[in-house]
Amino acid sequence: MDFDEILAKCGNSNRYQYLLLALYSVLMFVTAMHNFSQNVIGFVPDHWCYHEQLEGISFAQIKAIYNQFEKPSCTRLATIDLITGNATISPDRCDRWIYNYDFGFRSMNTELNWVCDDAYKAPVGQSLFFVGSMCGTLIFGFLGDKIGRIKSLILANFCGFVGDFATIFADNLTTFSITRFISGLAVDANSYLMFILVLEYVSPKLRNTGLNMSMGIFYSLGMICSSWIAVWVGHWRKYLLCSSMPLLLTILFYFLVQESAQWLITRNNLDGAVQRLQHVAQFNKQRISESDWDAFRSYCQKSKQLKQQDDKFTDLLKTPHLRGIFIQMIIVFMSMTVCYNIMSRNVEGLGISAFIMFSLTALTLPPSGILQAKIQDRFGRKGSSISSMLLTGVFTAASGIALSLSQHPSVTLLVTLNIIARFGISVCFGSTLLFSTELVPTSVRSRGLSLAHVAGAAFSLLSPYIMHLGTYYRAAPSIILCLIFFACAYVCLLLPETANRKLPLTVKEGEHFGEEERMFDFLRSTKTKATVDAQQEADTRQKLMS
Numbered sequence: 001m002d003f004d005e006i007l008a009k010c011g012n013s014n015r016y017q018y019l020l021l022a023l024y025s026v027l028m029f030v031t032a033m034h035n036f037s038q039n040v041i042g043f044v045p046d047h048w049c050y051h052e053q054l055e056g057i058s059f060a061q062i063k064a065i066y067n068q069f070e071k072p073s074c075t076r077l078a079t080i081d082l083i084t085g086n087a088t089i090s091p092d093r094c095d096r097w098i099y100n101y102d103f104g105f106r107s108m109n110t111e112l113n114w115v116c117d118d119a120y121k122a123p124v125g126q127s128l129f130f131v132g133s134m135c136g137t138l139i140f141g142f143l144g145d146k147i148g149r150i151k152s153l154i155l156a157n158f159c160g161f162v163g164d165f166a167t168i169f170a171d172n173l174t175t176f177s178i179t180r181f182i183s184g185l186a187v188d189a190n191s192y193l194m195f196i197l198v199l200e201y202v203s204p205k206l207r208n209t210g211l212n213m214s215m216g217i218f219y220s221l222g223m224i225c226s227s228w229i230a231v232w233v234g235h236w237r238k239y240l241l242c243s244s245m246p247l248l249l250t251i252l253f254y255f256l257v258q259e260s261a262q263w264l265i266t267r268n269n270l271d272g273a274v275q276r277l278q279h280v281a282q283f284n285k286q287r288i289s290e291s292d293w294d295a296f297r298s299y300c301q302k303s304k305q306l307k308q309q310d311d312k313f314t315d316l317l318k319t320p321h322l323r324g325i326f327i328q329m330i331i332v333f334m335s336m337t338v339c340y341n342i343m344s345r346n347v348e349g350l351g352i353s354a355f356i357m358f359s360l361t362a363l364t365l366p367p368s369g370i371l372q373a374k375i376q377d378r379f380g381r382k383g384s385s386i387s388s389m390l391l392t393g394v395f396t397a398a399s400g401i402a403l404s405l406s407q408h409p410s411v412t413l414l415v416t417l418n419i420i421a422r423f424g425i426s427v428c429f430g431s432t433l434l435f436s437t438e439l440v441p442t443s444v445r446s447r448g449l450s451l452a453h454v455a456g457a458a459f460s461l462l463s464p465y466i467m468h469l470g471t472y473y474r475a476a477p478s479i480i481l482c483l484i485f486f487a488c489a490y491v492c493l494l495l496p497e498t499a500n501r502k503l504p505l506t507v508k509e510g511e512h513f514g515e516e517e518r519m520f521d522f523l524r525s526t527k528t529k530a531t532v533d534a535q536q537e538a539d540t541r542q543k544l545m546s
Helices: 003-010 015-033 060-068 121-146 149-167 173-184 191-200 204-233 236-256 261-266 270-283 290-302 313-317 320-345 353-362 364-407 412-438 443-459 463-471 476-493 506-510 526-545
Strands: 048-050 078-082 086-089 097-100
Touching: 003 261, 003 270, 003 290, 015 149, 015 191, 015 204, 015 236, 015 270, 048 060, 048 270, 060 078, 060 364, 078 476, 097 204, 121 149, 121 191, 121 463, 149 173, 149 191, 149 236, 173 476, 173 506, 191 236, 191 261, 191 443, 204 236, 204 353, 204 364, 204 412, 261 353, 261 443, 290 353, 313 320, 320 412, 320 443, 320 463, 320 476, 353 412, 364 412, 364 476, 443 506, 463 476
Parallel strands: none
Antiparallel strands: 048 097, 078 086
8 A cells, every 4th residue: 555545545635635725825825925025115116306396296297307308217407497398407416206106105116215326226135035045945945855844834934034024124235135135035945845745645636726726816815915015004114014924824834734744754754654644534534444554554664665765866866867857847947937037027117007017917827727727637737838838938929029019019918918928927837836846756856846946046037137138129038038938848848747647756766757758648638648557557566466
């Protein structure tokens, strides 16, 4: 009786699994507020250099006066004729600005005047945020395989709380960068460890539908709430206070969530794994006979899994087939991460409020999660990843063409293309996350995924520069993203399908996983593949018994 069989007897689609999904949903809500706090506190509204003659007139009049010049936000005026609208430029630099606050929200950039010549300061802090993400993902990924998923999850979210709370008191670039680095330690690690836990305790069907729905709905709600909480409190310091406190809720997870039984098996702690599974069975009101537990213990001992699964991460790199899969998975994951960061955070400069745009793009997450679940059920992990990447690449290219053909494209067109692209990248990233998690063997899953997230965070450092290329050629970022999507679709063709397959527990099993699978085998019906795999497994067992 292997792990999947004993878990089915304990209940793999029962009360405990729904509790896990509920807690994962709460975590997604809290994580969204934390991950996008960097964007919310850095929103920059329309602004112009201050001049005493501009006091008392409307923002529309101010905008009309400054639009005569090449850099309206950073041009200081010497004289202004309010009747004709003519003005002369002053040689002095701006030292004070007029802000047209978006819904009255005062961001960090406006309070500290990090605009024009000082506009570089906010991106520096954002870069440190991503550097922190790289370090935190690596650290907590390592800890996830050493001290357990739950303890690492709590530590990661506590770092996020400390970083966000400390940022409230930042008033210069140095303190801002340090606090954002600490806050960044939690990014990715604060959620993917729980993702692994849920994945290891639920059935494949519930894993696909439940995870996608939880991520789509509650991450969306978290994004929407983060923007409108900011509007409600009206100040970036108060907003950070509201967004940091919920991170402390993860402390309760220690008392509600069982440690990964699969991980305990890989750590040679069979008794601990049995104890966790017994808790799951008790919570699900399932009665498991002692003979079943003995059969499970006997299976683990006879197959020598306790010794085989004591894998080191370097063992993964020594296996030619699994190493190739892992490298390809890393390429896809980091490429989708940089695309996601660019497309999900690009909500300014579209002609409408950043808060409204932020909410509109967030509304694409629930339907994208539903669509992703349906596609994965029908076409598998591989098929859903490839199709979503190709289609998103096409719509991204269309966005670039629209920007290059028109100097002043309509706001409606820009918003529509942005929302479609945001919908597509949500499907792509969700498919990639589940696909990548299932490809890595359980014994090194936390460390393997942490390295993937580190690579994604490192590659994301290029995102500001990719966006900056738009100042030279407006369609350049869209063209680059389109090429990335198409390249990733090709790499996914080289990966084995994981849907309806017994996932590898050890590096040795991972080395043989999908060895004989061809590039386009995923086009076959997943039901047919499941039947073939089941028959092959039965034949193998019969031969072994003989």
